[in-house]
Amino acid sequence: MLLNISFPKSKEEIQQQILNILSKLSPTTKVGMMIYNPLTQDTIISLNHTQPMIPASNNKLFTTATALSLMGGSYPLSTKILSDDDDFEDGVLNGNIYIKGYGNSAFTEDDLESMVLEVKNKGIKKITGNIIGDDTFFDDVYSRDDWIGDEISSVKLPPVSAIVIDRNIHVIYKKRGRRMRRYISYIQDPPQYAAELLKEELQKSGIKCESNCKKGEAPLNAFTLAESKIELKELLKLINKRSDNFLAECLFKTLGAVSSGLQGNSFYSTQAVLNFIEENGIYSENTSVVDGSGISRFNQITVGAVTGLLEKMYFDLVNYQDFYNSFSIAGVDGTLAHRMIGTAAENNFHGKTGTLEGVISLAGYLTTKKGDDLIISIFFEFNKNRGNYYRDIQDEIVQLLAEWE
Numbered sequence: 001m002l003l004n005i006s007f008p009k010s011k012e013e014i015q016q017q018i019l020n021i022l023s024k025l026s027p028t029t030k031v032g033m034m035i036y037n038p039l040t041q042d043t044i045i046s047l048n049h050t051q052p053m054i055p056a057s058n059n060k061l062f063t064t065a066t067a068l069s070l071m072g073g074s075y076p077l078s079t080k081i082l083s084d085d086d087d088f089e090d091g092v093l094n095g096n097i098y099i100k101g102y103g104n105s106a107f108t109e110d111d112l113e114s115m116v117l118e119v120k121n122k123g124i125k126k127i128t129g130n131i132i133g134d135d136t137f138f139d140d141v142y143s144r145d146d147w148i149g150d151e152i153s154s155v156k157l158p159p160v161s162a163i164v165i166d167r168n169i170h171v172i173y174k175k176r177g178r179r180m181r182r183y184i185s186y187i188q189d190p191p192q193y194a195a196e197l198l199k200e201e202l203q204k205s206g207i208k209c210e211s212n213c214k215k216g217e218a219p220l221n222a223f224t225l226a227e228s229k230i231e232l233k234e235l236l237k238l239i240n241k242r243s244d245n246f247l248a249e250c251l252f253k254t255l256g257a258v259s260s261g262l263q264g265n266s267f268y269s270t271q272a273v274l275n276f277i278e279e280n281g282i283y284s285e286n287t288s289v290v291d292g293s294g295i296s297r298f299n300q301i302t303v304g305a306v307t308g309l310l311e312k313m314y315f316d317l318v319n320y321q322d323f324y325n326s327f328s329i330a331g332v333d334g335t336l337a338h339r340m341i342g343t344a345a346e347n348n349f350h351g352k353t354g355t356l357e358g359v360i361s362l363a364g365y366l367t368t369k370k371g372d373d374l375i376i377s378i379f380f381e382f383n384k385n386r387g388n389y390y391r392d393i394q395d396e397i398v399q400l401l402a403e404w405e
Contacts, residue, residue, distance in 0.1 A: 014404060015045050021396050022047075029390075030381035032303040035401065037372055038311045044374065044401075049304035052286035053379045056354030057243045058306060058361040059294030063252050064236050064326060065313050066276040071258055073233035073322035077104045079163065081115050081198070082134075082222035088124050096129035097209070097225070098218040099198045101163025101190075102137050103257065103264070104230055105250035106238065108166050109197065111228040116201040118226035127209040131199045132216040133191030137162035138253045138264035142190070147266040148290050148298060155295045160249045161190040162257075162264065165197060167246055191215040236326035240352055241334030245293040252292020266290075282308035294354055303377040306363050310375045314365070327351055327364055330398070340395050344369060344402035351376070351398075358382055360390040368404040376401065 022031065032053045035044035067075075079102065085095035097119075101107070141147050142159030158168035168187040173180050187193045195213040202209050239247045256268030259275070273289045276282075288300040313323045328334025331346035335353040340346050351364025363377040376398060380390045 009405060011042075011044060014400065017400055018045055018397055021393060021400070024393060025380070025390075026382065026384045028383055030379075032377070032379040033397075034303045034307045034375075034377045036307050036311065036375045038314045038375055039373060046304075049307070050283070050285065050302050052288070052300035052302055053361075053381055054297050054356060054359045055294055055299055055301040055306070055379065056356040056359045056361050057245075057294040058352055058354040058363050058377075058379070059289065059291065059299050059301065060240060060243065060248050061306060061309055061352055061363065062273050062277070062289060062301070063248055063255070063292040064240055065309055065323060066255055066273050067232060067251055068236070068313075068319040068323055069276055069280075069316070070255065070272065071232055073231065073236075073319060075232040076229040077106075077232060077235060077254065078102045078227050078229035079104045079107045079111070079115075080224055080228075081119060081226040082218045083225055084129075084219055084222055086223035088122065091123055091125035093124050093127045094129070095127075096132055096216075097127050097198070097202075098132045098134050098216070098222060099163065099194045100134035100137070100218050100222075101161065101194070103162055103250060103254035104228065105164045105167070105247045106230045106235060107164050107228060112165065112197065112201055115226035115228055116198070116205050116207075119202070120205045120207060122225065124207060124225075127202065127207060128211070130211045130216075131195045131202070131209060131213045132218070133163060133193070133195035133198075133213070134216060134218045135161045135163040135191040135194075136217045136263065137257050141265065144249065144291055144295065148296055155245060157246050157249060157293075157295075158186045159188065159190055160246070160253060162253070163190050163194050164250065165190075165194055189215070233322040233325070236322065240326040241328045243328075243335050243353060245295055248293040249291065255292075277305070277309075280308075280312045282312060295356075297356065297359075303363075303379055306377040307375050310363065310365065310377070314373070314375065324350055324365065328353065339391065340399060343395075343399040345395070345399045348402055349376075349398050355387060360387050360394065362391075362394045362398075366398060366401055368401060370405050372404070374401055 033047040082098040253264035255272040257264030259272035260268040327350040328336040330340040330349040354361035
């Protein structure tokens with residue numbers, strides 16, 4: 001949507017024009033907004049910046065920023081095939097073989113095939129022990145509804161587990177009449193499924209393994225036969241640009257595992273995020289974080305806290321570029337691909353969107369025509385009109401700021 005207004009010169013003019021845009025909102029709309037220049041520490045406009053609001057997927061900003069600060073962009077999230085025998089010169093692995101997940105939520109069956117080829121290339125022709133799936137890097141509370149009290153989520157996710165294959169989804173095609181239908185079911189027992197699939201792939205490759213498939217835990221001194229991994233900075237692009245809820249929840253559990261050194265669970269994960277907020281002096285009053293994706297309406301975040309987080313990352317010389325690169329770019333990709341096209345905000349505003357019923361949120365970084373970097377955070381909670389109406393208002397404000405000379 002192109003603007004048809006005169007572009008402001010002064011701070012007072014832009015404040016008034018933003019208020020004029022907001023006057024189109026229903027009086028029942030709850031608004032939180034903060035526009036801030038991190039270099040000059042100048043607040044351009046602030047409305048209800050300490051008022052708690054539902055962040056929707058802007059909650060992912062806290063998950064991903066905490067992950068970068070805790071682990072760094074090059075941190076490998078992996079899936080490993082392990083064994084308790086490292087002497088197989090005779091082609092026989094006398095012991096168990098394990099598949100263990102360490103939060104690699106992007107892992108696929110194709111990746112598993114490549115890993116099995118690595119195992120075969122080590123000269124292994126036979127495995128005498130069991131095939132064991134190990135997802136003990138996280139707890140076995142797979143459903144968000146089980147770790148969030150009284151949660152009744154309208155968005156259901158596959159099991160959130162340390163070991164993931166194809167997003168823990170099983171796709172079946174069945175013919176109905178003359179047409180093929182696609183049916184999706186969730187993998188209910190991820191470690192057992194991983195063990196069974198590993199056995200199947202091993203046998204397909206010509207490696208003999210007749211023992212049982214089961215769940216268990218690999219010994220600490222297990223030998224690594226093969227590994228598949230994704231760097232954190234690449235996973236963040238999948239999470240933030242596409243606003244991927246499943247990947248975000250798996251990363252949330254990873255925060256708990258890495259920060260505690262024990263196991264990924266909702267308590268350790270929440271503590272990791274809250275510690276990040278506290279240690280970096282981010283405004284924390286009225287802040288409640290219960291998940292990693294923002295699906296839950298029990299999340300409560302202020303735009304002041306979002307602005308503080310974006311400011312902290314802006315000055316983080318080590319992690320800022322990876323954080324910035326994970327955002328959707330207006331008019332280019334991700335959830336902002338079709339927004340602000342043909343304006344000064346196109347290919348300029350890097351942001352994170354959020355959507356739930358009655359909730360629209362937007363936050364990110366923008367450079368004005370004058371060359372100033374701005375942090376923008378705009379939250380709406382509403383009960384009238386549709387979401388696109390509020391997105392258009394957000395876009396109008398961002399476009400106005402992009403033209404600021």
